[in-house]
Amino acid sequence: MNLVKLTIDGKKVEVPAGTTIYKAAKELGIDIPILCYMDLKDLNIENKPGGCRICSVEVEGRKNLAPSCSTDVAEGMEVRTNTMRVINARRTVMELIISDHPKDCLSCAKSGSCDLQDMAIRLGIREIPGQEYAEMSTYRLDTSPSIIRDLDKCIMCRRCETMCNDFQTVGALHAVNRGFQAVVAPAFEMNLEHSPCTYCGQCVAVCPTGALTEVDHTGKVIAALNDPSKTVVVQTAPAVRAALGEEFGMKAGTLVTGKMVTALRQLGFDYVFDTDFAADLTIMEEGAELLGRLTRFLEGDKDVKLPILTSCCPGWVNFFEYNFPEMKEIPSTARSPQQMFGSIAKSYFAEKIEIDRKDMVVVSIMPCLAKKYECQREEFMVDGNPDVDISISTRELAHLIKQANLDLVRMDEEDFDKPMGESSGAGVIFGVTGGVIEAATRTAYEIYTGKSLEKVDFEQLRGVDGIRSASVDFDGQEINIGIAHGLRNARKLLEEIKEGKSHYHAIEIMACPGGCIGGGGQPLHHGDASILKARTKAIYEEDRNKPIRKSHENPYIKKLYEEFLGEPLSEKAHELLHTHYFDKRKKIFQV
Amino acid sequence: MSSVKIELRKDQTDKIHTICDSFGNQEGELINVLHKSQETFGYLPAEVQELIAEKLEISAAKVYGVVTFYSFFSMTPKGEFPISICTGTACYVRGAETVLNEFKKQLEMEVGETRTDGKFSLSCLRCVGACGLAPVVQVGDKTYGRVAPDDVKGIIEEYLPAGL
Numbered sequence: 066m067n068l069v070k071l072t073i074d075g076k077k078v079e080v081p082a083g084t085t086i087y088k089a090a091k092e093l094g095i096d097i098p099i100l101c102y103m104d105l106k107d108l109n110i111e112n113k114p115g116g117c118r119i120c121s122v123e124v125e126g127r128k129n130l131a132p133s134c135s136t137d138v139a140e141g142m143e144v145r146t147n148t149m150r151v152i153n154a155r156r157t158v159m160e161l162i163i164s165d166h167p168k169d170c171l172s173c174a175k176s177g178s179c180d181l182q183d184m185a186i187r188l189g190i191r192e193i194p195g196q197e198y199a200e201m202s203t204y205r206l207d208t209s210p211s212i213i214r215d216l217d218k219c220i221m222c223r224r225c226e227t228m229c230n231d232f233q234t235v236g237a238l239h240a241v242n243r244g245f246q247a248v249v250a251p252a253f254e255m256n257l258e259h260s261p262c263t264y265c266g267q268c269v270a271v272c273p274t275g276a277l278t279e280v281d282h283t284g285k286v287i288a289a290l291n292d293p294s295k296t297v298v299v300q301t302a303p304a305v306r307a308a309l310g311e312e313f314g315m316k317a318g319t320l321v322t323g324k325m326v327t328a329l330r331q332l333g334f335d336y337v338f339d340t341d342f343a344a345d346l347t348i349m350e351e352g353a354e355l356l357g358r359l360t361r362f363l364e365g366d367k368d369v370k371l372p373i374l375t376s377c378c379p380g381w382v383n384f385f386e387y388n389f390p391e392m393k394e395i396p397s398t399a400r401s402p403q404q405m406f407g408s409i410a411k412s413y414f415a416e417k418i419e420i421d422r423k424d425m426v427v428v429s430i431m432p433c434l435a436k437k438y439e440c441q442r443e444e445f446m447v448d449g450n451p452d453v454d455i456s457i458s459t460r461e462l463a464h465l466i467k468q469a470n471l472d473l474v475r476m477d478e479e480d481f482d483k484p485m486g487e488s489s490g491a492g493v494i495f496g497v498t499g500g501v502i503e504a505a506t507r508t509a510y511e512i513y514t515g516k517s518l519e520k521v522d523f524e525q526l527r528g529v530d531g532i533r534s535a536s537v538d539f540d541g542q543e544i545n546i547g548i549a550h551g552l553r554n555a556r557k558l559l560e561e562i563k564e565g566k567s568h569y570h571a572i573e574i575m576a577c578p579g580g581c582i583g584g585g586g587q588p589l590h591h592g593d594a595s596i597l598k599a600r601t602k603a604i605y606e607e608d609r610n611k612p613i614r615k616s617h618e619n620p621y622i623k624k625l626y627e628e629f630l631g632e633p634l635s636e637k638a639h640e641l642l643h644t645h646y647f648d649k650r651k652k653i654f655q656v
Numbered sequence: 657m658s659s660v661k662i663e664l665r666k667d668q669t670d671k672i673h674t675i676c677d678s679f680g681n682q683e684g685e686l687i688n689v690l691h692k693s694q695e696t697f698g699y700l701p702a703e704v705q706e707l708i709a710e711k712l713e714i715s716a717a718k719v720y721g722v723v724t725f726y727s728f729f730s731m732t733p734k735g736e737f738p739i740s741i742c743t744g745t746a747c748y749v750r751g752a753e754t755v756l757n758e759f760k761k762q763l764e765m766e767v768g769e770t771r772t773d774g775k776f777s778l779s780c781l782r783c784v785g786a787c788g789l790a791p792v793v794q795v796g797d798k799t800y801g802r803v804a805p806d807d808v809k810g811i812i813e814e815y816l817p818a819g820l
Contacts, residue, residue, distance in 0.1 A: 239715060253720055
């Protein structure tokens with residue numbers, strides 16, 4: 066490796082050639098301020114348009130200031146990061162950016178977690194000279210089922226564009242127009258609803274300002290909780306319990322399952338249930354479907370569609386409906402756990418407690434923004450009444466808890482209600498990449514072989530690589546499994562299938578980095594992979610601590626089949642727990 | 657959205673495919689592909705951009721981003737008689753703006769627009785290299801020199817003898 070010696074603020078440092086000044090300074094512990102720059106190194110994603118110029122530094126012998134995020138070091142370079150000239154330039158840049166930015170910080174959804182606000186504080190901005198003469202650009206507000214685009218607050222850092230294109234290969238967003246009219250937008254400046262957007266929310270997760278935010282439904286939840294005519298049922302997704310604590314200053318990876326249950330009860334929910342119960346149910350249905358297809362395949366049926374693809378992730382479902390509609394028969398028809406939960410809550414459970422489904426409000430707490438869209442899909446409604454009424458993110462739940470003056474950290478730990486709060490360890494691991502397919506394997510193995518699993522942990526399915534593959538021995542029959550997280554990786558596996566090169570029997574796909582634990586609705590991780598790893602660890606810990614580890618052994622699932630559904634893939638199960646997919650390509654760009 | 661949906665004919669889609677193929681369907685050739693396509697169609701409607709995106713395996717948002725970045729590219733069809741007023745330095749100081757305003761007034765349209773009857777479109781350009789004739793106006797391939805606001809009506813009538 067070719068090393069380069071340079072001096073930054075009088076300190077000597079030696080770094081590999083090709084390193085940027087910004088990174089070299091970091092080696093010395095010098096934290097040059099950045100705004101548009103984003104380095105998600107563990108995801109192999111770097112955004113450095115060199116656009117904002119906040120990171121400018123002075124380089125001896127160079128006439129103009131250099132953007133440190135995108136200027137490589139050179140031998141003998143002398144860099145100053147804090148001269149009067151640099152500080153003045155930085156302040157001017159900041160003042161110019163803010164001069165065209167709304168000043169409604171007090172009521173902005175991003176207030177308190179806004180990089181622009183933080184930078185104004187750090188640079189000690191106290192006034193914006195010439196604001197009264199400054200022109201303010203404005204752009205129409207775009208509201209979709211999941212995401213709001215308020216481009217008046219956009220600073221053109223283009224981080225969202227990087228996530229949407231490089232990480233997800235969705236291609237919904239790109240910088241368009243120029244100069245003062247420049248914005249990040251879908252093709253032909255359509256709204257997100259008429260673009261290939263999957264609502265994965267990774268753009269929201271990296272937006273430094275309030276330009277991209279989730280549609281906030283906390284108000285609707287409060288209204289439902291205060292409506293005496295409604296029975297309000299809540300379900301919480303597996304990944305939420307492994308991240309919610311971070312919003313209250315707890316260490317990443319702290320499990321807050323019991324505290325969260327208590328908080329939800331104190332917020333006034335009538336029944337506090339667990340999406341993990343529905344995850345177990347998903348395994349019963351999806352597992353049966355997998356085994357059915359597999360058995361037919363092994364018997365020589367040429368028409369059977371393999372590999373089977375998981376269908377729990379709504380971002381992923383949106384992705385294939387738009388990008389691979391010709392393959393829409395391949396994914397499992399099983400609804401996602403969120404929707405299975407809603408469907409069973411408003412049928413089986415509503416009957417049990419003798420209320421009409423219209424008097425029940427099902428709220429879901431999800432690490433995900435696409436879930437907001439999913440629960441509004443027409444297939445998941447009965448006579449216009451949705452199975453899941455309101456979906457809120459982990460971040461929104463944190464806001465609700467704070468508003469209600471509850472201290473999550475000191476909260477007692479309580480258990481979920483029965484029957485839909487009971488779950489196995491298999492249901493819990495739905496929240497991490499590899500988890501759904503491991504859960505399915507635990508059940509499918511036992512049903513296929515008729516033997517009891519000695520070891521339920523399938524280590525070969527775990528890990529962090531974007532694409533992984535493993536074989537599981539089903540008593541002499543090798544089952545090939547593929548796993549992808551991040552839609553860029555999913556696309557590669559899909560292309561293989563299209564070209565007839567895929568050797569997998571089953572593939573699990575999750576849209577977000579690390580799976581749901583890195584979802585677009587989670588506390589912001591700022592690209593720190595150690596946070597994702599800690600959350601993953603917490604999920605596996607919850608799995609290990611569960612007395613039941615396999616979905617088909619969940620007693621309340623067994624009871625549900627005995628009392629209500631009959632057996633997996635029964636007519637009733639099909640009606641309530643399965644779905645079908647659409648070709649969305651035609652719908653794009655049409656108003 | 658800045659254009660109305662149009663239906664491309666088979667020979668038109670074939671033509672775009674040929675253009676993309678001639679540049680090896682390379683993402684890096686996007687600007688060249690757009691140039692050639694605009695040369696062929698006169699403008700770049702959304703459908704053409706979508707087709708190019710598909711062929712070069714890039715997002716339509718990216719293609720649209722490039723089209724809207726460079727002022728040379730247009731998403732509105734040019735009129736049968738495209739009128740261009742030079743607003744380069746020499747023409748400008750000799751009154752190009754008053755000439756432009758007269759065109760806008762007479763045609764009841766703004767710069768960048770095409771009249772609904774498709775006859776005229778109005779645009780500005782920078783220096784045609786005939787500064788001695790400033791201010792200069794071009795209609796299609798024909799160049800008019802030393803144009804005064806009073807000449808505008810006559811120029812328009814050359815192309816519409818029956819009047820507006």
